[in-house]
Amino acid sequence: MAAGVYENPAGNRELRAAIARHIGISRSVSGSPDDVIVTNGTQQALDIIARVLLEPGDVVAMEDPGYQPPKDLFRALGTRVIGVPVDSEGLVVEALPAEARAVYVTPSHQYPLGVAMSLSRRRALLAWAERNNAVVVEDDYDSEFRFGGRPLEPLQTLDTTGRVVYVGTFSKTLLPTLRLGFMVVPPSLQEAAQKAKFVTDWHTATITQSALAWFIDEGAFARHIRKVSRTYSERHEALTAAIKSNFGDYLDLIPSSTGLHIAAYARRASVDHIDAIASRAFDLGVAIQRLSAFQVDRKPPAGIILGYGAIETARIAEGLRRLRSCFDECVSRRPKAA
Structure with a gap:
């Protein structure tokens, strides 16, 4: 043409x-x-x-x-x-x-x-x-x-x-x-x-x-896919391992071996808790998505989605450290005594 x-x-x-x-x-x-x-x-x-x-x-x-x-x-x-x-x-x-x-x-x-x-x-x-x-x-x-x-x-x-x-x-x-x-x-x-x-x-x-x-x-596209797949695999492994080891009291990871995001259900946080966590995390430079935002007819359980397509592998640990602090702040805190 x-x-x-x-x-x-x-x-x-x-x-x-x-x-x-x-x-x-x-x-x-x-x-x-x-x-x-x-x-x-x-x-x-x-x-x-x-x-x-x-x-x-x-x-x-x-x-x-x-x-x-x-x-x-x-x-x-x-x-x-x-x-x-x-x-x-x-x-x-x-x-x-x-x-x-x-x-x-x-x-x-x-x-x-x-x-x-x-x-x-x-x-x-x-x-x-x-x-x-x-x-x-x-x-x-x-x-x-x-x-x-x-x-x-x-x-x-x-x-x-x-x-x-x-x-x-x-x-x-x-x-x-x-x-x-x-x-x-x-x-x-x-x-x-x-x-x-x-x-x-x-x-x-x-x-x-x-x-x-x-x-x-x-053949450049196939080479590109092979190269970035190795990077994404590292990020997937780092993220899933950290969620299992450091968020076990807060999150149940949904098994997945494909793509550029993972999801997890909240163990004891409510949808309102997750809303507050997402807002606080954003203030700290950490972007997460809420499962509740993907409702069609019925409200899904409280949970989060973590994408790793755009974050450098070396920054995942710090991002999760900040996210953990958000969970501790928004879920674990107790009401003040009257």
Whole structure:
């Protein structure tokens, strides 16, 4: 494609081919370049899916607690979003509303809890979608970073009926500011999805697409992933070990071996305590997220989320020391005697 010429709405052909090869190797996702549509991040991919498949009043089911931007997007488009509980095996399929037209899930590394959806639960979800004539939107936002265990097959790979739309992003592997994502679309939806992309913004920035295609094809992207994975693995190990050893009286760590964040339930702190801890930690230069901020329909237990993508490994210990002081101050203090 010559510089200065409008691009195919689906994206640069070289980049779509590079993405198809990359996710085939790194994530076992099956798809050709024709199945790939380049988007401006995950949020646009979800917007396209909603424009193609949903109408105002339709029901969208999503994990509860869950990632908030999709909830806001679906509701802004007039759909009814229903939260579905998550346990140690991921989304509870038995709790899905029968009227749902779409299910949005993060099965490889549930956001925010961090659990992985079990294979039996994945199969049950696909069977449910077929019975109820629904589409499954699989958001695989950070599974390149796996620090242990055998990765489970994506829903997209297990799908035999063309009901899964697979969504990926370069926000975690490169930079959120690139606003580059992609979707792998079943053949039955390709034409409609490309038309929706066209009427939305015609195409994603061509120069960025060309640069990323070169970066992947030259092997630089794979080398980058290997390099940063070692760093993230060190941070993950340091953070999880410290939480287990130094916060055992305050936190129950939720097991996770993927991605750039961990989550923990509070043992005895209330949601109000966690709000106070988060505020005090922010004053001390420590950023944490509250599980309660990810509520869809039901209030989740008190807990925190700790991201380690942007903190230097050497600074984790000091950050946790400050966080520990916040817990001691906000949870352990006793009311003054009258």
